[in-house]
Amino acid sequence: MSATKLLAINFEGYFMCRLATDPDPTNERRGTSGYTMAVAGEDDLDQILRLQVTKEQKAKWLREPALANGIDPGVKVSGVSFDGKPYAPGEALRGQPVNLTGRSSSFAGPTFQSRNNIVGSDDTMAFAVDPFDFRIGDSVRALDFLDPADAVLYHQRYPDGTAEIGPGDGCFPTTEIWKIANPQIYLRRLPFAFSATSTEAQEAVGAYDMYRWFRDRRRFLEDSIRRLETGNDPQREMKIQSARSRIFQIEEWGLRVIGKLAFQCSWQHNINGIRHVGEDLARQLNGTIGDEPWNISYWCGAWDGDLLTGYMRGTLTMPFTPAS
Amino acid sequence: MSTTPPTTRAGWLNCEHRTDQERCTAKSIICRKHLVEALKDGAELEHYLMCMYLYAALSLKRYPDEACTAAQVEVVRRWASQIFMVARQEMEHLALVNGIFSAIGAPAYFIHSDDFQNRPLQSFQLNVHADGGSGLEPKQFAFSLDRFSPSTMDTFSCVESPPWDKVRDKPDEPCWCFLKPGENAAPALSARRAFRHFSPPAAVPQANTLQAVEEAGAGTVVELYTAAEHAINTIPEDILFAKPGNQVYVIAQYDIYVIPVTDRSSALEAIRLILHQGEGNLSDPAVTSHFDTFVRIRGDLNRMQHEDPKFDPALNLVANPRPEAIPNEFTRDMLKVSAYSYGTMLMVLTAVYDHYVTTGSAQDVYPHFSEALFECVFAPMMTMVIRKQGEILTMLPTGRANERTGPAFDIPADVKALLESHQAGNGPELTNIDTFVDRFEHLTEDVLALVGRVNEIEDEVCRERVRQELEFLHQNAYRMTNNLKLVYQQGKFSQF
Numbered sequence: 058m059s060a061t062k063l064l065a066i067n068f069e070g071y072f073m074c075r076l077a078t079d080p081d082p083t084n085e086r087r088g089t090s091g092y093t094m095a096v097a098g099e100d101d102l103d104q105i106l107r108l109q110v111t112k113e114q115k116a117k118w119l120r121e122p123a124l125a126n127g128i129d130p131g132v133k134v135s136g137v138s139f140d141g142k143p144y145a146p147g148e149a150l151r152g153q154p155v156n157l158t159g160r161s162s163s164f165a166g167p168t169f170q171s172r173n174n175i176v177g178s179d180d181t182m183a184f185a186v187d188p189f190d191f192r193i194g195d196s197v198r199a200l201d202f203l204d205p206a207d208a209v210l211y212h213q214r215y216p217d218g219t220a221e222i223g224p225g226d227g228c229f230p231t232t233e234i235w236k237i238a239n240p241q242i243y244l245r246r247l248p249f250a251f252s253a254t255s256t257e258a259q260e261a262v263g264a265y266d267m268y269r270w271f272r273d274r275r276r277f278l279e280d281s282i283r284r285l286e287t288g289n290d291p292q293r294e295m296k297i298q299s300a301r302s303r304i305f306q307i308e309e310w311g312l313r314v315i316g317k318l319a320f321q322c323s324w325q326h327n328i329n330g331i332r333h334v335g336e337d338l339a340r341q342l343n344g345t346i347g348d349e350p351w352n353i354s355y356w357c358g359a360w361d362g363d364l365l366t367g368y369m370r371g372t373l374t375m376p377f378t379p380a381s
Numbered sequence: 382m383s384t385t386p387p388t389t390r391a392g393w394l395n396c397e398h399r400t401d402q403e404r405c406t407a408k409s410i411i412c413r414k415h416l417v418e419a420l421k422d423g424a425e426l427e428h429y430l431m432c433m434y435l436y437a438a439l440s441l442k443r444y445p446d447e448a449c450t451a452a453q454v455e456v457v458r459r460w461a462s463q464i465f466m467v468a469r470q471e472m473e474h475l476a477l478v479n480g481i482f483s484a485i486g487a488p489a490y491f492i493h494s495d496d497f498q499n500r501p502l503q504s505f506q507l508n509v510h511a512d513g514g515s516g517l518e519p520k521q522f523a524f525s526l527d528r529f530s531p532s533t534m535d536t537f538s539c540v541e542s543p544p545w546d547k548v549r550d551k552p553d554e555p556c557w558c559f560l561k562p563g564e565n566a567a568p569a570l571s572a573r574r575a576f577r578h579f580s581p582p583a584a585v586p587q588a589n590t591l592q593a594v595e596e597a598g599a600g601t602v603v604e605l606y607t608a609a610e611h612a613i614n615t616i617p618e619d620i621l622f623a624k625p626g627n628q629v630y631v632i633a634q635y636d637i638y639v640i641p642v643t644d645r646s647s648a649l650e651a652i653r654l655i656l657h658q659g660e661g662n663l664s665d666p667a668v669t670s671h672f673d674t675f676v677r678i679r680g681d682l683n684r685m686q687h688e689d690p691k692f693d694p695a696l697n698l699v700a701n702p703r704p705e706a707i708p709n710e711f712t713r714d715m716l717k718v719s720a721y722s723y724g725t726m727l728m729v730l731t732a733v734y735d736h737y738v739t740t741g742s743a744q745d746v747y748p749h750f751s752e753a754l755f756e757c758v759f760a761p762m763m764t765m766v767i768r769k770q771g772e773i774l775t776m777l778p779t780g781r782a783n784e785r786t787g788p789a790f791d792i793p794a795d796v797k798a799l800l801e802s803h804q805a806g807n808g809p810e811l812t813n814i815d816t817f818v819d820r821f822e823h824l825t826e827d828v829l830a831l832v833g834r835v836n837e838i839e840d841e842v843c844r845e846r847v848r849q850e851l852e853f854l855h856q857n858a859y860r861m862t863n864n865l866k867l868v869y870q871q872g873k874f875s876q877f
Contacts, residue, residue, distance in 0.1 A: 079760065080469065080635050082769050084853055087443045089458060090465045090635075097451040163853050173760040175860050178877035180632060235856040238863040240874050247876050298455035305459050313634075 061349055062140040064147065064342070064377035066193065068155045069261070069370035070132035072357065073107045075100075075118060076169065076365070079179050083172045084163065092310040092362050096299035098292070105166035106186060106357075108132040108369065109156050120303075122277050123364050128262070132156075132369050134193060139377060146379075149341040150193060159188035159200075161233055162224040176234045177247070182322050185246040187234055188223070191328075191353065191373065196335035199328040199351055199373060203243050204232040208329040218331045245326045255321035258358035261368045264318040271307055271315050274363060278304050303363055314362045321358035328353060332375070347376030386411050386615060393620050408604065410579075410612040413621060417487045418579040419609050424478045424490045425578070426602065427655075429524045430540065431471035432493075432790040437537070438464040439771045439787045440528035440695040448693035453685065457694040460529075460678050466636050467671045470658050472763075473637045476629070477651040479734050480642040481613075486624035489734030491727045492792065492800050526702070526790065529695040531686070534679035541659050541672035543603070579605075602659060606652050613652070618645045627737040627744075631759070696775055702789045708780030711837045715777060718827045719770040719788045724796035725820045726767060729758045731800060732811045740873050750814055753869040756877075757821075757861050765857045766824075773850050776843055814869050821862040828855045 077083060078091030086101035088094025095102045099118060110119065110130040119130065132155040137147025157167045169184035171177030177184045191199040200222065202208040211229055214220070221228040237243060252258075264270045278300045285293045285300075307314055327350040334346055355371025391397040396405055396412035405415040441461040445451045479489050522536045539558040613621065622644055631639035642648050659671050686692050699706075704720070707713040738744045738751040745752065771788045779786050792800070802808035810816045832851045838844040868874070 080465075080764055082764050082772075084850075087458065089438075089443070089461050090469075094458065097445075097455050163849075163856065172857055172860075173764045174756070174877065175761045175765060175857050175864065179760065181877060183876045233856075235860040238860075238867060240876065244876065294452035295450070295455070298452040302455045302459060305462075309462070 061347060061376045062378070063352075063374040064144065064344075064346075065138045065141075066134055066147070066150060066197070066373045066375075067136045067138070067371070068132055068134050068193070068355075068373070069368070070108070070155070071128055071130045071262075071366050072132060072369050073110050073114075073118065073130040073366050074105065074169070075102045076104045077102050078362070079173065092306045092314050093365060094302060094306065096302055097295045098299065103166070104164055104168045106157060106168060107166065109154050118365075120364050121281070122274075123366060128361070128364060128366055130366060139379060144379075146341055146343045149338065150196075153194040153196070156192045157186070157188075157190060158192055159190035160223055161188060163233075170234050172235070176237075176240070182251040182320075183247045184322070185234060185243055186324065186357075187246070188231065189246070190222070193373075196338035197373070198331055198333040199353060200331040201246070201326060201328050201353075202231060202330045203234060203246055204237055205242070205329055207231050211330060218333065222330075246324070248322045248324050250321075250323040252319075252321045252358075253316065254319050255358060256319075257370075258321040258356070258368065259319050261370060262318070262359040262361075264359060267315045267318045270318060271363075275304055275307055307363060310362075317360040317362055319358075320360050321356050323354070323356040325352065325354035327351065334375075342377075344377050344379040347378065349376040351375045390620060393616050408608055408611070410608045411615050412612070413485060413487075413616060415579060416609060416612040416616070416621075417482070417485070419605060419612070420478050420481060420487075421490050421578040423605055423609065423655075424475055424482075425493045426605070427471045427474040427478065428491070428493045431468050431475065433524060433526060434464055434468040434471060434537070435768075435771065436526040436698070436787050436790075437529040437533050437695075438468060439768075439775050440698045442694055442696060448691055453689075453692060453694065456681065456685065460681075460694070463674050463678065464529075467674055469635060469637055470671065473639055474655045474658070476631060476639045477642070477655055479730075480628055480639065481609075481648050481651055483626040483628055483734060483737075484642040484644070484648060485621050486626065488804050488806075489731045490804065491730045491734075492797065492804070495792070495797070525700060526787065527700050528698040528787075531679070531682060534675060534682060537675040538672065538679055540602075541670070541675060543670075543672060579608075603656065606656055610649060610652050613645055613648045621645070622648075626735065627739060629734055629737045629755070630739065697784050698775060698787045699779055699781075699784055702779075702786040703791075704789070707786060709778050711831070711834060712774070712777040712779055712786060714834075715770070715774055715831060716786065716789060718824070718831065719767075719774060720791045720793055721820075721827065722762075722766050722770055722824055723788065723790060724793040725817075725824060726758065726762050727792060727800065728796060728811060728820070729754045729762065729817060731803060732817070733758055735803075736812065745872065747870065747872070748814065749869055749872045750812070752873050753814060753865050754817060756868050756873060757865055761857070761861050761864075766854065766861075769850065769854055773847060773854070776847055776850075777838070778840075778843075814865070818862065818865055821858065821865055825855065825858040825862055828858055 075095065076093060077085035077088060078093045081089055081091040084104065085091070086095065088102060093102065107114075107130065109132070115124075115130070123129070134150045134153045134155060137144050137150050139147070160166055161168075167186055167188050167190070170187050171179050171184045173179065185203065187203050189201040189203070191201075202211065211220070211222070212218075215229065222231060224230060224233075234243065240247070259265055259267070282297050282300050285297050290296060329350075332351050334342070339346065351374065353371060353373045355369060357367055357369050359368040361367065387393050387397070389397070393412055395414045405411055410416050410419055438461050441457050441464075442449050442454060443458070443461075445454050449457065475491070479491070482489055522539060525536075527533045527536075535558075542558060625643060628641035628643060629639070630641070631637065633639070638654065640647060640651060640654065642651050657670070682694070702716060704713045704716045707716060733751060733754045736751045737755070738749075740752060767788075774786050774788055777785060799808060799810055803811050828851060832848065832855055835844050835848045835851065838847055
């Protein structure tokens with residue numbers, strides 16, 4: 058007997074999440090009491106965790122100086138290995154976009170679910186990311202059901218795994234988090250670790266000195282106000298006040314904003330739902346994907362509450378036997 | 382007038398004084414009974430102020446319109462953020478006063494009077510005097526639920542004002558507390574005293590009009606808490622803190638600092654914190670206080686309206702809403718659901734404060750009554766139910782042109798009776814989990830019923846928005862009900 062060896066697909070990159078924060082309600086649209094907000098000219102906060110952001114969305118939502126500082130949302134495959142060693146056939150995946158799709162009845166995409174301590178905990182960072190429909194390009198899909206009983210039901214009804222899943226008409230309806238009475242049921246989907254002082258997180262974004270990071274940010278915003286005041290931008294006043302609101306939040310909340318650059322929340326769970334590798338990719342990988350469970354581990358952190366961006370790094374593993 | 386302290390335990394506890402010189406006065410409380418009464422006044426004051434500040438904050442616009450540009454909305458948002466912060470700190474003050482109640486073995490107090498809008502604070506009571514005796518006429522203020530406006534900010538500034546000589550950056554006059562030259566005084570408000578519990582034995586019976594500060598008992602926030610400080614310093618510690626209850630632990634976050642009160646030193650610290658945050662550190666005026674916050678907002682508002690006379694930062698919310706005065710049936714019923722939720726929250730708070738068990742302590746065994754309530758009352762109830770219902774109300778038409786409403790902060794009569802009965806030591810309802818499960822189930826059903834009626838809302842955009850909000854509210858109420866039952870059985874979920 059030998060241990061099953063795994064194909065490991067590593068991914069990382071910046072994500073964007075335009076979320077409300079305590080003590081605002083979870084579905085707050087503009088941001089009032091918390092430290093995050095949609096400023097003038099921006100769309101409402103929608104709470105969605107976005108691993109990919111379109112050009113149009115970046116133009117609307119990605120605040121300066123994100124791009125100038127190298128913060129460009131888009132999580133990608135960074136490498137593929139087999140049994141811990143680089144796996145050449147896996148290079149087909151390098152650079153492929155990684156995404157989380159799906160929606161719930163309340164939100165148009167996946168969110169960090171706590172609902173002000175109703176289904177999780179803001180105090181212990183116990184959030185389930187839900188729904189969890191993980192995709193790599195068009196070729197890999199790993200969907201996990203929050204309630205394992207849904208996985209059993211889905212596989213019984215749709216053994217070929219082709220039925221749509223979600224709250225829409227004609228879709229397989231999942232049990233949403235608010236309906237699950239006992240959080241033990243989704244315990245596996247809660248973080249297994251949380252650190253408020255993660256050097257890995259800080260290193261990922263280059264924020265070694267968190268205070269300097271936000272001192273520079275504040276200086277940038279003040280400089281932009283000065284330029285606007287002497288310029289003739291038709292939206293001058295709106296942009297000035299938006300910059301002032303951003304400065305206000307950094308000043309008002311201080312360490313609560315600054316310290317999040319070192320946050321790291323880690324999850325790990327098997328994939329109990331759809332596990333799919335497209336035919337083309339399967340051929341390119343030059344091997345056989347086994348029946349044992351897939352597993353995903355990832356962390357989200359290095360959160361910039363002014364830019365509404367953070368960093369994600371993780372690994373999707375699947376049992377694999379290379380062709381000899 | 383100096384007061385001779387009692388010499389008997391009964392004297393220290395119940396003011397069983399024997400001579401005139403031994404009686405408590407407005408400035409010198411020396412028995413537990415009158416300390417409790419004065420602190421009830423303090424609790425009601427913090428409660429009223431919180432309601433007023435929340436109402437004003439809820440009225441502030443979040444989106445631009447014809448009277449508020451996108452740039453102006455950003456300024457308004459910052460105001461809302463600050464006013465919500467002040468309201469949170471009033472909740473903190475209410476929690477601190479209840480912490481003192483726990484420490485001295487008195488029942489929790491989360492009640493306020495039905496007619497608090499008829500209990501005026503008069504500015505002469507607020508110890509604000511113009512320099513040089515210019516003869517300015519003090520305004521009368523009512524505890525009133527009003528939309529944000531210049532006069533609202535006058536009221537808020539005045540209520541939180543320290544003595545005039547402590548105000549830095551003084552304008553020419555304490556304009557927030559006094560009538561402008563040529564401004565007519567409003568008709569005298571009903572002269573029921575603002576502070577209704579503590580009645581110094583020497584005070585005259587309630588008169589039709591207040592003629593002098595002494596008749597009002599404690600007339601200012603500072604006086605009230607100074608009198609409480611005096612009592613805590615004077616009553617022997619082993620008598621006052623003889624039977625302390627458990628202190629409710631509230632995590633320090635979002636500018637809230639609920640310190641545990643266990644003895645004289647921590648009780649005095651709690652009072653200092655209340656005064657420091659309200660009027661400011663009287664020896665260090667550079668520290669931001671509620672007063673400072675309101676005066677700055679007031680100044681910004683005046684400047685912006687001078688620059689742009691059509692600028693209006695607030696929605697047109699009716700003052701002091703009453704369900705019976707709301708023509709629109711849907712809105713009226715939403716207001717009733719809001720009152721039901723508010724009453725439920727006050728019941729939960731009372732039960733938590735009176736029966737608190739620390740998670741993980743030796744007492745933390747089944748049935749986990751205190752924990753079940755504790756886990757639902759703060760962020761879940763306050764943010765996701767009470768505030769959310771308030772926001773929904775501000776979207777709804779009253780039935781009168783261009784008018785909307787906010788929450789009434791009425792305590793329903795049945796809840797009021799239950800809480801007062803509890804104060805008197807009667808009524809087991811607040812120790813029975815079924816009381817609360819029943820109320821949460823009822824609330825969940827009421828919200829679901831409103832979801833089914835959203836088509837009554839004529840405006841399409843408003844209808845869709847309210848539908849989404851109510852559906853989300855229903856989901857959360859549903860889960861909170863289940864959480865209540867589960868935590869009661871199993872205790873707090875370890876990951877949370």
